[in-house]
Amino acid sequence: MAVIEIEGLHKSYRKFQALKNINLEIETGLFGLLGPNGAGKSTLMQILSTILPFEKGKVSIYNFDLVGEGNKVRELLGYLPQYFHVPGQFTGREFLHYVASMKGVTEREERHARVEDLLEKVNLLEAANKKIKSYSGGMNGDWESPRR
Numbered sequence: 058m059a060v061i062e063i064e065g066l067h068k069s070y071r072k073f074q075a076l077k078n079i080n081l082e083i084e085t086g087l088f089g090l091l092g093p094n095g096a097g098k099s100t101l102m103q104i105l106s107t108i109l110p111f112e113k114g115k116v117s118i119y120n121f122d123l124v125g126e127g128n129k130v131r132e133l134l135g136y137l138p139q140y141f142h143v144p145g146q147f148t149g150r151e152f153l154h155y156v157a158s159m160k161g162v163t164e165r166e167e168r169h170a171r172v173e174d175l176l177e178k179v180n181l182l183e184a185a186n187k188k189i190k191s192y193s194g195g196m197n198g199d200w201e202s203p204r205r
């Protein structure tokens with residue numbers, strides 16, 4: 058079993074067919090998805106991250122079917138999209154608690170330990186109670202993007 062299995066995947070935006078019969082098996086490790094602008098890379102990534110529905114085909118990650126077992130897939134998944142935005146009104150600590158809760162770390166002590174550990178690892182303990190919008194670009198992980 059490959060980690061990611063894609064069989065006969067089709068995706069259309071109204072009449073425009075963006076993905077036509079994609080068949081792909083991806084094993085553990087690094088995998089580069091290359092193609093010219095508009096080839097459908099982001100479309101495929103959005104499907105794999107369960108954000109975007111598709112009309113035909115079978116896609117599974119660790120044998121969990123994207124259709125019907127999306128919650129399982131989202132538990133396993135970490136995804137950095139082409140454009141990434143952090144909410145400026147949150148403090149760094151609040152945002153990490155929010156993300157941890159969304160990822161299912163609901164036990165308070167465990168979440169606290171994970172958040173504090175991460176803040177220390179990325180050198181943000183001192184800034185943890187400041188709003189993200191006051192952070193520098195390197196601190197908030199954000200960068201110039203054409204959408205803003």
Ligand SMILES: Nc1ncnc2c1ncn2[C@@H]1O[C@H](COP(=O)(O)OP(=O)(O)OP(=O)(O)O)[C@@H](O)[C@H]1O
Nearest residue numbers: 070073075092093094095096097098099100101139
């Ligand atoms: N929401 C949408 N509605 C209609 N067409 C779309 C939509 N999103 C993407 N497309 C079209 O689907 C095709 C694939 O787009 P996609 O963004 O997946 O390409 P890409 O390979 O990620 O390109 P890039 O390298 O420029 O990021 C393009 O022709 C694009 O115009």
Ligand SMILES: [Mg+2]
Nearest residue numbers: 098099100139
């Ligand atoms: Mg893209």
